[in-house]
Each structure stands twice: as C-alpha cells, then as structure tokens.
Amino acid sequence: MKFNSILKRTIQYSFTEKDLDELEQDIVDYVKEYEIIYYQFSAQRLSACPHTTFETMGHHVTIGPSSWSIGVYQAAQLFEVVNRYNVTQLMPLRRDMNVPSRHEKRFSKSAYLISFLCNPVKHNHTPDMTIQKKIAKHLTTSFGGLIRAWLDILPQIMEHWVKVCIGNGGHLIRGAIAQMSSWQSFRDASFVRYELIADANAHCPQAKEDFVRTVYYGRLEYILHCTIPSNVISKNTEPKTILFGIITTCTQGHDATLELTYFRSLMLYIEIVDLAAICAVVGRIQIGTTNPQWVIVDRSGSWVRTAFTDDSLTVDTPQQDKL
Template sequence: MLVKLWTDKFKGLNVGSGDYNIPENIWEQIAELWCFWFQYIAPYVLEGRLGDKYYKHVLLLCEICKMCLEFSITEEQVNRLEEMIYQWVTEYEEYYYQYQKERLSTCTSCVHAMLHIAHDIRTTGPVWAHWCYLMERFCGLIVAAVKSRSKPYVNMSRRLLHLSQLSQIEHQYNISEELQFDDNIKGISSKEHVYPEAPASILRFPRNLAYHADLTLRRKIAVYLSTEMEIPYNLLLPLIPQYMERWAKVRIAGGGDCIWTREAGANRSGRDQSYVRYDLQIDVHADDPNAEPEMKFCCCYGQLQKILVCTLPSHHFLKDKPNRRLFALVQSCQTNYQDATLGPVTYTDMHTASRIIDLRSISCVIGRVKVGIGKGRWGIIDRSASAGRTILLDDPELIDKMYEDDQ
C-alpha cells in the first residue's frame, strides 16, 4: 500500500498536499524482491529519495516490524510497541489521509488492524505463535511436493497419501528421528570437521593441511597471542609455525550461517558470504596513553579472508594454555563500532590492514546493499538480533533442501 502511494498508483490518488512521490524510473532502480526488503533494505535505498518526515515514518515502521518478530517479548516492550504503532498510525493519517474525505480510501483495514497488534500479543503471545496462515502454509507444502509435469494431480494425491501414512507411523511408534532419512544424525558431514577447542565452529572443505604462513601473518598471530596470553611478543613469534591448516569455509553450529572466505567465493557470481559480524574487546581509552585501560565488547564488521588452525609447540611459556588455536584473518569495515541491528549503518572504506581474531568471535554472515550512485557507501544488513526467523515446514526433505541452498 505504501509503495502504491509513493508511486501514485493507489486508487487514483495523487500526493495531495504531501511530498512523498518517487518517480517510476527511480523506483525501478531500488525495488527488489519483497522478502525482507522493507525491513532491511528500505532504510538504505529510500534515504534521500523520500522527504525527511516520510523517511523517518518508514524507519518507525521498520522498527515496529522487527519488534513484532521478536521470539520473546516483555510487557514493557509490548507497551513500547503500542506507543510506536499509535504514533505511526497517527502520522500515517496526517501524511497520507491528510484529513480529506476524498482521500478516505487511504485508511484501509490493514492500517486499522495495526492498532490491535499489541493487544493480540498480550492475550495470545508473540506474533510468531499465533499469526500463522495454516491454509497458505499447507498449500505451500503441497506445491513444493509436486514433481511431475505430466500428471501433477496424481503426483499431489500420492504425496498427500504418503505424508499421511508417515505421520501416522511416526506418532504411533514414536520414531520421528528415524524418519528424518538422514545418515548424518549429528549434523556433521564427511566434508566437515570440528575441533574440541571451538565446537560451535564447524570447518568445511576445501582445506590445505600445509599452508605456508608468511612472516607478516605470523607476526599478526604473535601480536594477538601476546595480548591475550600476556607473554612478550618476541618470545611468542619464534613459536608460531610456518605451516598450518587453512580451511575455506566455516558453519556456525545450531542452525547458524555458512560462511565462505574471500578466496573461496572469489569466482561466485551470486551472493557474497564472506562478510561477517564479530565482537571484539576494545580499549575505549586507547587514544589516551595516560588513561587506565577500560575494555568493552564492541560490534565489528568485516570480510573473512582466511581460516587458520595454528598448533603451537609445547613450551614452558605456554604453561596450561591450549596449544591448538583457531584463527580468522579479517579485513574490517570502517563503521566506528556501530551496531546495524539498532539502526542503519553505512561505511565507505575498509581498514587497510587485516587483523587476526578468534574464529569463535564470528557470529553470523551479514549482507550489504549499495547506497547511492557510483562508488558511494555500503549499507550493512545484520539479522543477528533477537527477531525470530520462524520457519514453518513439515517435510524434512524441504528443510534439508533449504539448508543445501544456503550452503
């Protein structure tokens, strides 16, 4: 509805006394697939194209959407959500309805329904728990199951019969795990490996068992370990091996993202899965040599360049420290430690020097969207907040296929 209003295609209405029109040629440049577009991409591509008050109105709707998708929500958050929705609807009436009877058609039932969302959450729980279109969900399951082009209806009927039979067997004999038809019960394939030092970071092929680390890279590792272990740098550098394991990909356990290094995805024409979010402890008084260090966890974004497994030799300096360490070499985006889950974050340049971090500090893949024309800026799409990405699938094969597409 908002898009139709912005493009003068809503029930023959023009902008009236407002100023929110986006020319069609510009809209063709910024419109994408609607899936998550409004929530993550709109804040970047609509900046400078909508008037300031309309743009802030869009940002408020994005914040409302994210709060509605919270997997769990407190009473305080529901109260805040109710206030935000009331503000959004009031501003919507001012900007688009403009209190003119000939524009009454802009006051649709969808806008009115928003006023009931907070009440519904109070009485029935988070949105994901009750806002479920069962028939659409079932139809989607059936359509995805049709494989025959010549006899689709026979194929559909047979598929429904098989699903019903399997469902009865599953519940009667309590064998849901056995019916997953997956030889890989633990979720680790033959082309993956997990080290006990980092159980949540599942390394994936291809790998190089004897990657030669140059002196610059070994120095970066020594600097990192010197800070962490509080051992002098000059004592650690000779212990850093020249040859170590190098992996191309890592998967976050527990249904997390599959992440590629820059080199692994260099020849791919599709998505770039090498940009990541990671957290570091930063001294907030680093620029003041006279101040006492004050460490604080900060949000960082960057491109994953290498995944390394470094095995240190036994030495009395290391004492009880683990000998095997998993590192990531990343080149950071210049975002000044801003968190993209809290609002739009953009950057123009990358830091020149790459840095070594603990592989376990990487939490997820991030997306990027170009902001403006030319080289310009990049906007960061970070979906690692607590908003639930609810997946309603009944067929294990469909779930497996979804993960295959992701990887």
C-alpha cells in the first residue's frame, strides 16, 4: 500500500513544495523497509533493488511531474553494479547527443536547430506528382514565384527518411511508415505537434492579412531530404537543403497544453511542412466506445516552442529603463 500511494503521487500533474517534501520522506522510509524485507543487501537480489525511486525526486524538480521512466530504473541498476563491484572503468561513456552515430545524418539549419535523420533511408526515392506539387506550393509561399516554375526546379529524386531525432536532447520521431513496417513493437511516436504562421483571415479574401502562430497536430508519415539547386527565385547561389515533413493533419488551432483537444480520425489532407516546424512528439488516448474519439496528450513545455523571427527587422540599440 505504501508503494501504491507513492506511485499515485509521482504521476500527479502538479506539486507544491510541501507535497515534494512529504513524498521524498515517504520514499526514504519505504526504501529502508524494502531493503530489510526483500532486497536484504544481497547481489543475488539486485533485480529487486528499489533505489531507483530515489531518482524520482530529482526528475520531478528538474524536468517536471510524471517524468519517471524505465530508463531511470535501468540507469539506477547500472549505477548500483558499478559502485558495488568498483568497475567504474567499465561504465559506458555518455554519448554527445549532438554528434551523429554511424546510422544517422546530421542536418543543421542554425546553431540552435539540429536534426538527426536516422536509418532506414531510400536514396533514390521519386515523390509522386501530388507531393511534388505540394512541395512547390510550399516553396511558392516561402520564396515567391509560380508553382509551375518550382516544379521545373525541384529535383526528381529525393532521399526518403522515416525517423528523425531533434537535436539538443529532443524527441525521437518515428514516421508512420516505420511504425507499420517494423516487426518490433514500438510505442507509436509518429504523432507530433507542429506550429505554423497562418493567416487568421484566410477565409475572408477581402480582409487584411493577419498572421498568427497556429498549433497543429498530425501524424508524420516520412521525411524528404530535398536539395534545391541555385535559382533566381529563392536567390540561393549554392544548392540549399530543406527537410520536408509529410504530415497527415488531425487537428488545427487547438493547443492541447492549454485545453482538452480531441479528434475522431485523421483528415484526408496531407500537409508539407519544414521539419523545423515540428516541436515534439505527443501521445493520444482513445476514449468512448460507441462513438470513440482520441484525446491528445501534449506534455511539451515552453522550451520546445518554435521561434518565428522576421529577418527584415533591424535590431535597435536597447535603451536604458527610466528610473
């Protein structure tokens, strides 16, 4: 019953400092009792070691509620083995998350925006004409020009990737194609949150444009690695690489971090977005039986928000605040 009470409190969505102090003391008392009764300080009973619960408090404070995971449990067990048998030299080195492995390809758009494309990959993928037209429309919105002109500029062959890891410790996103084709059972990491600048008056042709940040949710199907040759429309003098996310939209205009957000099924609309617009992986839970729908679980914080900047703005010299 003690562990049940502790577990229920660790998955709460909010805490006060008093709650954390009480929870920490209850965990300490529980671990001491568990060591005597079950663990018995024996290496043969290491699988029953409860010390991983000590990690819970630090993760709640630094990362937030409901951050405890099986990864923490495994790390705690490894730490226990290393210390008990003094084999620190066998401790695996911590990998630099901003250095790609041999199975990844690093793509950096700026110092703060890094993506790692992960295998499997098709190097000779030819997008169908529907996708090519959507890419051309996206580039027309970004750089101007005509869709027909961009269709002539776009390469016929693009690299086709199904997994991407957001740099700086971000999420691993697994496209729906990888999810369906894999023989292993993975957690569905294909549903994502992405943010775009949209015209709030798009439905009123005569109204003045009003561009606002809009939150979308959808399922990432796959990623296209597109190299645009030099051209007069985008005015790039050297080949430019853009990563496109192919997404099936499920909601628009609702922020699941602020309000309950539901959808019944995926829309038929396929959207092409710059991969930089994707913020995080989200979860979903099916509710109801007769007329089921999905509720989106978005635990992303303000630190993963997409930052939109206007390059045409000039930076003024900051003025000192008047006393």
